[in-house]
Amino acid sequence: MKILVAVKRVIDYNVQVRVKEDGTGVVTDNVKMSTNPPDDNAIEEAVKIKESGKAKEIVAVTVGEEKAQETVRKALAVGADRGIHVKIDGIIEPLAVSKILRKIVDKEKPDLVFMGKQAIDDDCNQTGQMLGALLNWPQATFASKIEVKENSLEVTREVDEGLETIEVNTPAIITCDLRLNEPRYASLPNIMKAKKKPIEQINASDLGVDTNSRIQVIKVEEPPKRKAGIKVANVEELVQKLKNEAKVI
Amino acid sequence: MSALLIAEHNNKELKPFTLNAITAASQIDEDLNVLVIGHNLDEVAKSSSQIPNVKKVIQIDNEIYENYLAENFTSAVIKNAENYSHIVCSANTFGKNLMPRIAALLDTSQISDIIKVISADTFLRPIYAGNAFATVKSNDKKKCITIRPTSFDPAPTSGGSAEIVKVDAGEVNSNIKFIKREEIKSERPELGTARVVISGGRGMQSGENFKLITAVADKLNAAIGASRAAVDAGYITNDHQVGQTGKVVVPDLYIAVGISGAIQHLAGMKESKVIVAINKDGEAPIFSVADYGLEADLFEALPKFLEELNKLNTIQK
Numbered sequence: 001m002k003i004l005v006a007v008k009r010v011i012d013y014n015v016q017v018r019v020k021e022d023g024t025g026v027v028t029d030n031v032k033m034s035t036n037p038p039d040d041n042a043i044e045e046a047v048k049i050k051e052s053g054k055a056k057e058i059v060a061v062t063v064g065e066e067k068a069q070e071t072v073r074k075a076l077a078v079g080a081d082r083g084i085h086v087k088i089d090g091i092i093e094p095l096a097v098s099k100i101l102r103k104i105v106d107k108e109k110p111d112l113v114f115m116g117k118q119a120i121d122d123d124c125n126q127t128g129q130m131l132g133a134l135l136n137w138p139q140a141t142f143a144s145k146i147e148v149k150e151n152s153l154e155v156t157r158e159v160d161e162g163l164e165t166i167e168v169n170t171p172a173i174i175t176c177d178l179r180l181n182e183p184r185y186a187s188l189p190n191i192m193k194a195k196k197k198p199i200e201q202i203n204a205s206d207l208g209v210d211t212n213s214r215i216q217v218i219k220v221e222e223p224p225k226r227k228a229g230i231k232v233a234n235v236e237e238l239v240q241k242l243k244n245e246a247k248v249i
Numbered sequence: 250m251s252a253l254l255i256a257e258h259n260n261k262e263l264k265p266f267t268l269n270a271i272t273a274a275s276q277i278d279e280d281l282n283v284l285v286i287g288h289n290l291d292e293v294a295k296s297s298s299q300i301p302n303v304k305k306v307i308q309i310d311n312e313i314y315e316n317y318l319a320e321n322f323t324s325a326v327i328k329n330a331e332n333y334s335h336i337v338c339s340a341n342t343f344g345k346n347l348m349p350r351i352a353a354l355l356d357t358s359q360i361s362d363i364i365k366v367i368s369a370d371t372f373l374r375p376i377y378a379g380n381a382f383a384t385v386k387s388n389d390k391k392k393c394i395t396i397r398p399t400s401f402d403p404a405p406t407s408g409g410s411a412e413i414v415k416v417d418a419g420e421v422n423s424n425i426k427f428i429k430r431e432e433i434k435s436e437r438p439e440l441g442t443a444r445v446v447i448s449g450g451r452g453m454q455s456g457e458n459f460k461l462i463t464a465v466a467d468k469l470n471a472a473i474g475a476s477r478a479a480v481d482a483g484y485i486t487n488d489h490q491v492g493q494t495g496k497v498v499v500p501d502l503y504i505a506v507g508i509s510g511a512i513q514h515l516a517g518m519k520e521s522k523v524i525v526a527i528n529k530d531g532e533a534p535i536f537s538v539a540d541y542g543l544e545a546d547l548f549e550a551l552p553k554f555l556e557e558l559n560k561l562n563t564i565q566k
Contacts, residue, residue: 016512017380026381038494094349095358118494120513122376124361129319129349138320138425141346144487154428159342160441160496162488163431166318169424178494179481214358218371218384226519229540231531235550238525238543239557246523246540248445248502249469249564 001055001148001170003046004110005080006101007039007062007071010121023219035071038116040183041176045146046114047079048181054148055112057081061104063097065089069199077186077194084108088204088211094122096211098130103207105135110171112153117142117175128175138168141175250334251280251304255326257343258285258293260315265442266339268300268403273396274337275302275404276366282307282333283411286325288315294413301409311418316427317343323350324419330355333391334369340395341441341496352393359393360385364400378493378516399441399499399520433488440472440489444565446500448474448491448518449484452507452528452547456484461551462506468558470566474498474518476508492517507547510535527551 011017011026012034018027035043049055060075061084062068072083086100105113118125132139140146140155144163147154157164158177168174186194204211232238242249254274257264275281282305283297294308307329313321326347330336336351338344340362352359364382365373371386372394440446447469449462459473466473474491475484491498493516503521508514510526510533518524519538526539529546536542543550558564 011377013513017377019381026377093358095353095356098353120378120493123378123493124359125345126349126352126359126361129346130353130359132320133323133350133353136422138422139346139350141319142342157342158487159430160488161430161432162486165428165430167426167428172424178477179487214387214389215360216386216388218386220376220381220383223375223379223382226524226538227540229524229536229538229542231536231542231544235543235545235553235557238541239554239561241541242502242523242525243561246502248523249558249561 001112002057002059002108002110003049003055003112003114004059004061004105004108005042005046005075006113006115006127007043007060007075008036008119009033009062009064009068009071010036010119013037013120019220019222023221025217025220033067035074036116036119038118038176038178041178041180042114042116043075043078043080044181044183045176049148050079059084059108059110061086061101063088063092063100063204072199073194074186076197077191078184082197083199085199085201086204086207087201091213092211093213093215094124094126094130095214096209097127098134099209100204100207100211101131102134103209112170113173115175117177128173132173137171137173139173139175140166140168142177143174144177144179146174146180250278251282251332252278252335252337253330253333254281254283255336255338255347256283256285256293256297257339257341258287258290260287260290261292263293263296265403265439266341266398268406269398269401270337270339270396271300271302271404272401273363273366274335277335277337277369277394280304284326284329286314286322288312296406298411298413299407299409300404302404303409303411305411306413308413308415309418310415313418313421318422318425318427319347319350320422320425321419322347323354326351327354328419329416330391335392335394337394337396339398341398344395348393348395355391355393357389357391357393358387359395360387361395362397363394364397378512379519380512397497399497433486437466438470438472440474440496440498443472443500445469445471445502446474446498447471447504447506448476448508449479449506450476450508451478451482453479453484459485464555465551465558468555469564476514505535506551508535509533510538
């Protein structure tokens with residue numbers, strides 16, 4: 001079995017994001033970037049499946065500017081076998097990413113495509129499902145447990161009501177939740193080894209897909225700030241304030 | 250043109266957030282039709298037709314829709330999408346799972362999780378866990394929109410009498426099979442719509458200690474929430490998680506107990522009307538969004554809080 005894992009480079013989850021003064025976006029210069037956290041879970045799960053002997057090859061793919069390669073390199077350091085970097089600059093919408101990934105799937109013919117359930121930058125939560133539709137493959141989104149069977153996967157999904165279990169025949173798309181596994185850290189020897197693993201670079205413009213923006217960002221602004229609150233001295237004061245001042249209990 | 254809202258339901262009744270999505274959808278276009286897809290769902294179609302904002306209900310009843318599989322729903326929606334300028338759904342796990350499949354087949358760049366309708370093509374949505382708000386304009390002819398339900402009021406449920414039109418099912422995808430759903434039944438108000446929410450974090454130290462939270466929740470008729478740390482640690486099940494990748498809640502009163510306040514958690518609760526934080530670390534970021542902060546050991550503060558609540562003559566329910 002072959003697994004394609006899509007990863008995205010985003011502002012690190014610990015960074016306090018700041019809005020640009022001109023309202024065109026958020027500050028990314030000199031800001032720490034990392035792999036989108038649930039994409040780390042996607043890589044980890046693929047590596048675990050390979051370690052269990054149920055997958056032969058893991059290919060990590062990213063779509064983005066030159067530096068997006070870092071996320072592929074990191075995937076190689078934790079166990080992916082080779083990488084693909086589809087080069088494109090600027091903001092690229094999930095619809096365009098899914099069209100690019102479809103081309104990569106056509107070329108690589110994986111049995112499974114894994115990715116994070118949502119990117120923590122644009123919070124769109126679309127790419128996996130869109131790719132599933134374009135390929136007419138079944139999908140298991142928000143996966144928190146995966147069991148590999150003969151020609152299918154049994155997947156437990158985290159949904160609003162609790163948990164749901166479905167079975168999808170391969171080929172299938174899986175979008176991974178943060179509770180799927182505990183992503184490992186890359187060891188130094190593996191980081192060194194990863195430098196020798198191949199990353200194929202492809203220009204998005206050579207894939208013949210429409211990557212033009214359909215959505216115009218008119219402005220990006222700070223959310224309204226909450227009024228500063230107060231500290232109360234003790235529980236009595238808290239209850240009194242909630243009852244008589246805030247009038248919520 | 251008109252808007253088509255995909256209703257979320259359990260084949261017996263509409264999910265409450267469908268009403269919020271209906272409000273948003275009718276702000277986009279007053280000519281609003283509702284699509285109810287499921288199995289043995291006459292009651293759902295009927296209650297949809299009684300919502301005054303709804304002009305027409307399209308009902309698709311087939312056993313292939315019993316478990317809301319996105320693959321099968323997508324084909325049913327696409328078959329009925331032709332006459333609509335907007336396809337709309339709630340941005341909860343149902344809508345998040347479904348809408349992008351529809352958008353991709355319609356070749357539309359979806360706009361997820363809107364919190365305000367500015368015009369028929371322009372919307373406000375949070376990005377970066379709500380640390381920025383983006384105003385975005387869709388240039389697609391057909392627009393696929395998901396709605397953050399807590400940002401819109403629920404539509405009234407009676408007074409309307411829309412016609413119900415039954416149409417045939419779409420294609421079935423045989424590569425996916427539903428196995429089971431483990432729903433956690435509770436007598437408490439639903440987390441997403443509760444007037445009061447009390448949440449516990451890593452500071453609770455164990456699942457057992459959540460009984461302190463439960464006792465206060467009982468008193469206040471509150472829903473129980475949790476931070477991701479508490480869910481990851483196994484103190485409580487995933488359906489309680491509040492935050493960027495969990496649920497977004499906007500109660501009148503949110504009480505955060507033993508929660509440090511990572512930005513990912515704040516993303517799910519900082520629009521609450523009144524926020525209380527109880528934490529022994531006075532520097533915890535949760536205090537920066539709290540209206541009332543109590544720097545205290547939660548194991549002393551929670552029993553005391555309950556004791557003080559018990560002294561009150563009346564408590565709002």
